[in-house]
Amino acid sequence: MLRLAHLLLFVSVTAAVTLPELNVIKQTTFKYSYSCQPPPLAYRDCALFLTDDSARQNEPELLYNGACGSKDYFEVHFAGSNFGVISDLGNVPLKEVTASKAFNFNNTVGEDNEFFATVPVVSEHTYAALIARDNIRALFVFRIENYQHNGPLTLSYAVKQYGINQSVQEAPGFSWNAPNH
Template sequence: MDSFTYLSLFIFVAVASSFTLPELHVIKKISFKYPYSCQPGPSSYEGCALFLTDYGVLRNMPDLLYNGACGSSNTFEVMLAGDNFGMLSDLGDVPLENVTASKAFNYNRITGDDNTFTSTIKVVSGHTYAALLAKSEIRALFVFRVESYERSGPATISYAVKQYGIITLSQESPGFSWDEPNH
C-alpha cells in the first residue's frame, strides 16, 4: 500500500468514526412531503428520503426512499445505487414496539415461516416493515411503520434502528457486476 492510499484510508477511518450513529431501539418519526418521482421541481431527496445519520446526508445516500410516479401506487426502496444491497419485508399490521431484530426476519418465530424480502415494497397505511441494508460502507437493520399515507402525497412513518454500522472494507473480490453471468 503506497503512502497516499494509507493516508487516505487513515483519514476516511478517522472521519467516519466521528459521525453520530443512531440510537438503537428508540422510536422516532419522520414525514415525507411527496414521493421522489412525483416532486415539484428538480429531483432531490429533500422531503422524500430518510437519512439515519449525518454520514448518509454527507454522502447523499438515503437509507429509505419514498417513491412513486404521480397518480400511481407508492413504494419504499432501499437499494438505490452502485453495489448497494437492500431488502424490505412487509410484516403486516403489527405494532412497531413489538418488532425485535429477530422478528424482523421471522416475525412469528416459527421455523420455515421466514419473512419475505424484496427490493421495493408497496406503501400500505398501518403496515410495519423491516429494512436490511448492506451498502459499501453501511450495515443496518431498521424497522418502520406507516402512520399516515396519501397516494402520491405525504406520508408519515415511525421507525426504530435495530443495528447500524459504518464499516471499513479490508479486502474485496474485484469485478462486482449486477449483470455478469457465471462462466
C-alpha cells in the same frame, strides 16, 4: 507509511459520524413521493437519512417513491454495488419488532419474512429494511402512521443495527449482470 496515513484518515472520518441510537422510536414526515414532487427531483422531502453523514452524501437509507397517479412504494435498492431489501410485516406494532422478528416475525421454522427490492406503501403496516453498502450495514424497522396517496406520509422508525465498515479486501469484478462460467 501510506497505509498508516489512509487508516488514520479513515479513523478520523468515521469518528466524526454520529451513529443513530438503536431501538429508539422516532418519527418523520415526507411531503410527497419522490417521482411525484415538483421539479427538480430531490431526496429532501421524500427520503429517510439515518445519519447526518448519509444526508451529507445524499445517500438515503429509505426512499418513498411513486409516479403521480401510480401506486406508491418504498425502496432501499440504490446504485453501484449497494443493495437493500424490505419486508412488509403487516399490521403489527412497531414496539414488538425485534431484530430477530425482522427476519422471522413468528419465530417459526419455515415462516421466514419475505424480502423484496421494493414494497407497496400500505397504511398502518410495519416494515423491516436491510441495507448492505460498500461501507454501511444497517437494519431498521418502520411503520406507516399517516398516508395520503402520492402525498404526505408520516412514519415511525427504529434502527436495530447500524455499522460503518471498512473493507480489508474484496474480490474484483462485481457486476449485477455478470453470468457464471
